Amino acid sequence: MKAIVKPTPRLGGTINALSSKNYTTRYLLIAALADGTSTVYFPAHSEDSDAMRRCIRDLGAVLEEDNEKMIIRGFGRHPKHVSELNVGNAGAVLRFLMSVAAFCPEVTFINAYPDSLGKRPHDDLIDALKQMGVEVEHREGKLPITIRGGHPHGGKITVSGNVSSQFLSSLLFVAPLLDEDSEITVLHDLKSKIIVGQTLEVIAQAGVKIEASDDLMHYKIPGKQQYTPQNYTVQGDYPGSAAILAAAAVTHSDVTVLHLAEQSKQGERAVVDVLRAMGVDLTHENDTVRIRGNQKLTAGEFDGDHFTDAVLAMVAAAVFAEGTSRFYNVENLRYKECDRITDFVNELRKAGADVEERQSEIIVHGRPQGVTGGVEINAHYDHRVIMALTVVGLRSEQGLIINDAHHVAKSYPHYFEHLLSLGAQIELVQE
Template sequence: MDMIVTPTGRLQGELQALSSKNYTTRYLLAAALAEGTSTILYPAHSEDGEAMRRCIRDLGAVVEEDAEKIVIRGFGRHPKPVKELNVGNAGAVLRFILSIAALLPEEVTFVNAYPQSLGKRPHDDLIVALQSMGVEIEHNGGKLPITLKGGKPRGGKIRVSGSVSSQFLSSLLFLTPLLDEDSEIEVLHDLKSKVVIGQTLEVLRQAGIVVEASDDLMHYRVPGKQQYRAQTYTVQGDYPGSAAVLAAAAVTDSDVKLHRLMEDSKQGERAVVDVLRAMNVPLTHENGTVHVRGNGRMTAGEFDGDEFTDGVLAMVAASVFAEGTSRFYNVENLRYKECDRITDYLAELRKAGANVEEKRDEIIVHGRPEGVEGGVEIDAHFDHRVIMALTVVGLRAAKPIRIRDAHHVAKSYPQYFDHLKALGANVEWVQEEK
């Protein structure tokens, strides 16, 4: 399905923020790794969450759910043998489950269901780390399909690169407490998205797992023979998805409130509130509610994008209409997502009329407060974050834009367009042209 986004002058209303996808996937995995029954309250409903639920079911977890909760009876350190696992287009789910599948005694293959998206993403760094732990793996140049031959992973001294993604480290942090040996994990080179590792460590602590982390998050000591504790988890509101709604409110005349966004959240994308504030967007953040009274006027700034990776595209969209030149630096890891979120995204912004340029690890936006022309069809590149961010631009364009394959927004935020429509946005689904 395609989405027609028509320029919209005003947004107004209140929304309950989407539940956090990142926390939901981590809680699902922690619950599956426990022996006993856990409950997850207010889980996110997204394609990523569906992929994680499907995989843990295939591995032997019993999963029951209703509108408000998911109840899981876990498999502990003994997942059920399975021939194939399908993670859909969910990179984090692939990487997390890849380590857990190393516990299987028999061969398992991760299939390539999205060759044009996840199928192009590299996973070499995690594969190399698992191979060093005695796991035999066949792969396609670090990409799907990936087959684990079965065996018993060993703890000990483990090295993993963090220069492409922090998800490789998170994956090992979920696995190593279950091993017989103690483990020491050293992160090589750089560590992208350190704030997301904070979320992983928080979930592990809640699950009763002990991990000693250095202050710089580059070294870890993980005692072996630990057990995940079955318990109840409550999922907080999601900043990455909310970033696009906040950006939409910022670029329009608006009076918008988003609830369930904790001020002290460990989600790095919480920083988008500070970014918008630095761009002189009128807003307050109190008692878990962000209140934006947008007037469409913003000023440019310079921001370290590694602090709010999944909010960068939405903030770039807002800066398209800011006075001056904005710079988002330290964002190279955006190139290794569902698409190249620098080159591919900026190509679509240019089609809409934005003045943007790229460097290897930077996005530079020369703002156009007068707005952009629009009136074009643009490619979503099967990427939910690209879809949400391009919608923000369409709300402020002179002419409507058509976003192809916009249904892929469901990967993280199925209700995104419903929520925007509830605020008054002029958005309409149309069938793809054959």
């Protein structure tokens, strides 16, 4: 599908934030790892969360769903033996389930997206699983990956946090179910610590105890624990909402987004502070964010590791700010659905933005007057790239044509629908 994004000077209206993808996948997983029945209220519907639904069902969980909730009867530490799992293009789902698959005799994760997830490395998690007595067959750390387990054991485990925090989260979900106590030490650095906090929050809600050091680099985990079946409510999603808020910030607008918890542990909640720092007229009260945009933004410097999945949306806003903005500590963006630094910067330049890249930085020389646009853009199969480029297109002189725009459904299937309801001029063309 192509998205033809036309210049849109004004946006207005109210939308409900979509449900959080990160919390949905975590709640579905711990419900599956519980012995008994759990209920997840307001689960997200996206390609990622649907991949988790599909895979835990394949592994033996029983799912029933209506418009409000999903009821899940879990399999505990005894998943059904399956020969293959298809996680689609969902990296977090793959990584979380690689550890769960250690309870199975042999499972192969197939390579359904060779140009996206198929290019992403998983060596750090593979090394940790081998320390637990799991045999892993792989292609230089990439899909297809075969897990030969059955009897994983605890003990002292090390895992690198340099590339992704998802490797650590994967181990944290499974280690409490092992017979032995475990100690997990994170080597080097740990990216996206705030997202690890979400993992620990969800695990604690299910009654499992993990002792974490203050810097989140060391964990003591008693074995022989069980996840307790619970009721969970999924909060609104900041990463997806960040693009809506950025669109409001770069246009003349009066836009309200509901159900964004003020005390959320989502790191991307920081976009509220980022946009305020850029001079956006923004209020956040009673879990409601309201932006009254006037197209005037000022540049700033921001540590992107605190809001990884919203960096691209904030870069898109910074394209139109007065001055030079710097988003630093973002090297892990290179290991997502695409290289979100090089690939994204290249597409921004096509649109007329003045941007630079460093190994772990994106530097934006703002153009308050706008950018020219009038070109076709490659989305690189990446939902975050699609959303951010749409923001740029709305403020461009000649619009943008975004190819492969249907991949936005990975996390936000209703993204274009929500923008259209706010008055955005976007034409969707099926190919």
